[in-house]
Amino acid sequence: MAKIGVLALQGAVSEHVKALEASGADPVIVKNVQDLDGLDGLVMPGGESTTMRRLMDKYGLFDSVKSFAQEKPVFGTCAGLILMAKKIEGRKGPHMGLLDIDVKRNAFGPQVDSFEADLDIKHVGDHFEGVFIRAPYIEKVGEGVEVLADYEGKIVACREGHFLSCAFHPELTDDLRMHRYFVDMVEESI
Amino acid sequence: MAQKGTERVKRGMAEMQKGGVIMDVVNAEQAKIAEEAGATAVMALERVPSDIRKAGGVARMADPTIVEDVLNAVSIPVMAKARIGHIVEARVLEALKVDYIDESEVLTPADDVFHIDKKAFTVPFVCGCRDLGEAARRIGEGAAMLRTKGEPGTGNIVEAVRHMRLVNSQVRKVVGMSDDEVMVYAKELGAPYEILMQIKEAGRLPVVNFAAGGVATPADAALMMELGADGVFVGSGIFKSENPAKFAKAIVEATTYYQDYERIAELSKGLGTPMKGIDMSTINPAERMQDRGI
Numbered sequence: 001m002a003k004i005g006v007l008a009l010q011g012a013v014s015e016h017v018k019a020l021e022a023s024g025a026d027p028v029i030v031k032n033v034q035d036l037d038g039l040d041g042l043v044m045p046g047g048e049s050t051t052m053r054r055l056m057d058k059y060g061l062f063d064s065v066k067s068f069a070q071e072k073p074v075f076g077t078c079a080g081l082i083l084m085a086k087k088i089e090g091r092k093g094p095h096m097g098l099l100d101i102d103v104k105r106n107a108f109g110p111q112v113d114s115f116e117a118d119l120d121i122k123h124v125g126d127h128f129e130g131v132f133i134r135a136p137y138i139e140k141v142g143e144g145v146e147v148l149a150d151y152e153g154k155i156v157a158c159r160e161g162h163f164l165s166c167a168f169h170p171e172l173t174d175d176l177r178m179h180r181y182f183v184d185m186v187e188e189s190i
Numbered sequence: 191m192a193q194k195g196t197e198r199v200k201r202g203m204a205e206m207q208k209g210g211v212i213m214d215v216v217n218a219e220q221a222k223i224a225e226e227a228g229a230t231a232v233m234a235l236e237r238v239p240s241d242i243r244k245a246g247g248v249a250r251m252a253d254p255t256i257v258e259d260v261l262n263a264v265s266i267p268v269m270a271k272a273r274i275g276h277i278v279e280a281r282v283l284e285a286l287k288v289d290y291i292d293e294s295e296v297l298t299p300a301d302d303v304f305h306i307d308k309k310a311f312t313v314p315f316v317c318g319c320r321d322l323g324e325a326a327r328r329i330g331e332g333a334a335m336l337r338t339k340g341e342p343g344t345g346n347i348v349e350a351v352r353h354m355r356l357v358n359s360q361v362r363k364v365v366g367m368s369d370d371e372v373m374v375y376a377k378e379l380g381a382p383y384e385i386l387m388q389i390k391e392a393g394r395l396p397v398v399n400f401a402a403g404g405v406a407t408p409a410d411a412a413l414m415m416e417l418g419a420d421g422v423f424v425g426s427g428i429f430k431s432e433n434p435a436k437f438a439k440a441i442v443e444a445t446t447y448y449q450d451y452e453r454i455a456e457l458s459k460g461l462g463t464p465m466k467g468i469d470m471s472t473i474n475p476a477e478r479m480q481d482r483g484i
Contacts, residue, residue, distance in 0.1 A: 009446055010209040010230055012202075031447065047206050047230070048266050054228045055446065058439070079206075111267065111289035112312045114199045115192040133202050134267065134289065151192075172202045 340403020
């Protein structure tokens with residue numbers, strides 16, 4: 001069974017743990033550097049990207065997660081997607097710079113503009129309930145990045161090699177298809 | 191078609207705050223210190239609770255200038271307080287595009303009978319509670335997030351502990367009840383039966399529940415997490431301490447690593463004097479904020 005970590009500094013951690021478990025993986029809470037030992041993949045959950053980055057720096061997790069990601073599959077949702085992007089609008093330099101995408105933060109507006117929408121996601125399935133909360137979107141993808149879903153012309157999910165990311169929150173729904181897709185990615189990599 | 195302001199979107203926003211610290215701020219400068227320290231959101235208000243307590247008189251929604259300054263200063267979510275039952279203050283805050291409204295007993299209630307019908311709003315609300323009856327009534331009115339009330343502005347954790355323990359023990363009680371028992375318990379608590387049934391079926395509250403009211407040290411924040419809080423609101427504690435920036439960082443770290451006691455020992459060193467606390471027995475019953483809006 002694939003051992004998949006969930007970065008647990010802050011945010012929707014328990015929902016990802018539940019979804020991974022239900023998708024046939026063995027989830028592990030990651031709060032310290034040594035928690036990464038023996039993991040086959042990692043989920044970076046939704047939460048506040050600004051906060052998560054500060055905490056990763058302060059608690060010494062940033063470099064170890066970044067080097068973990070060089071070899072192992074990583075799935076970022078919302079804040080996790082922002083942490084993975086190579087370019088972030090209005091910010092000098094990326095966080096981890098793993099995914100060759102340009103991302104815009106809080107791109108749909110403040111909380112009053114947060115929404116739910118029906119999405120068709122390539123390789124994952126149609127009619128997926130996309131829950132967007134102060135969500136980012138992807139403005140541009142580089143060569144080698146496969147766009148998996150868009151909403152009104154804005155890219156909201158993509159994959160590049162062993163990196164998967166989406167701007168919405170599959171962990172807030174009972175739909176496990178996105179998590180299953182990631183668990184499959186991890187199992188293929190073992 | 192996109193749907194805005196759904197229950198899932200409102201409650202989900204609070205899920206993203208879990209494990210975090212939400213800090214009271216009265217200006218842009220404090221908001222930046224809070225963001226820098228790792229706060230997951232800030233609460234914009236005119237005065238922190240301990241100053242409201244000292245000033246007396248009627249405490250209202252903050253000047254919109256303060257709210258706007260804070261909104262412009264940070265990229266983390268901004269919350270703001272409206273008086274209990276003050277529909278228009280809440281509508282004004284929604285128009286200012288704050289990310290969350292706290293219908294709060296810290297301000298002087300505008301309505302001593304009714305709370306705001308929060309389902310009618312697109313912006314989500316957080317409300318205070320002391321027991322499961324209050325919690326379920328607020329959820330019934332549409333609150334998308336809860337916080338136990340504690341006694342704000344006192345720097346005394348005892349009431350926050352009492353409320354968190356009570357709510358969680360009552361949740362456990364409901365989970366173990368048969369359906370007929372739930373109906374009678376709903377009557378006793380003055381709680382909507384449907385909400386209690388949801389709790390029974392899910393085994394937990396349907397919304398995130400933070401701790402608030404009296405958190406004055408990193409160990410206090412860790413204690414509330416230990417008792418089952420999803421996160422912590424810190425009001426007067428940070429900017430009434432000697433070194434707010436250092437203090438704020440220590441509270442955030444203690445909340446994340448609430449069971450790492452060596453770490454809490456380390457980060458609690460040399461923080462300077464925390465805010466001066468108030469013993470509950472010395473507070474005039476009429477000045478107890480937790481008894482407002484029940």
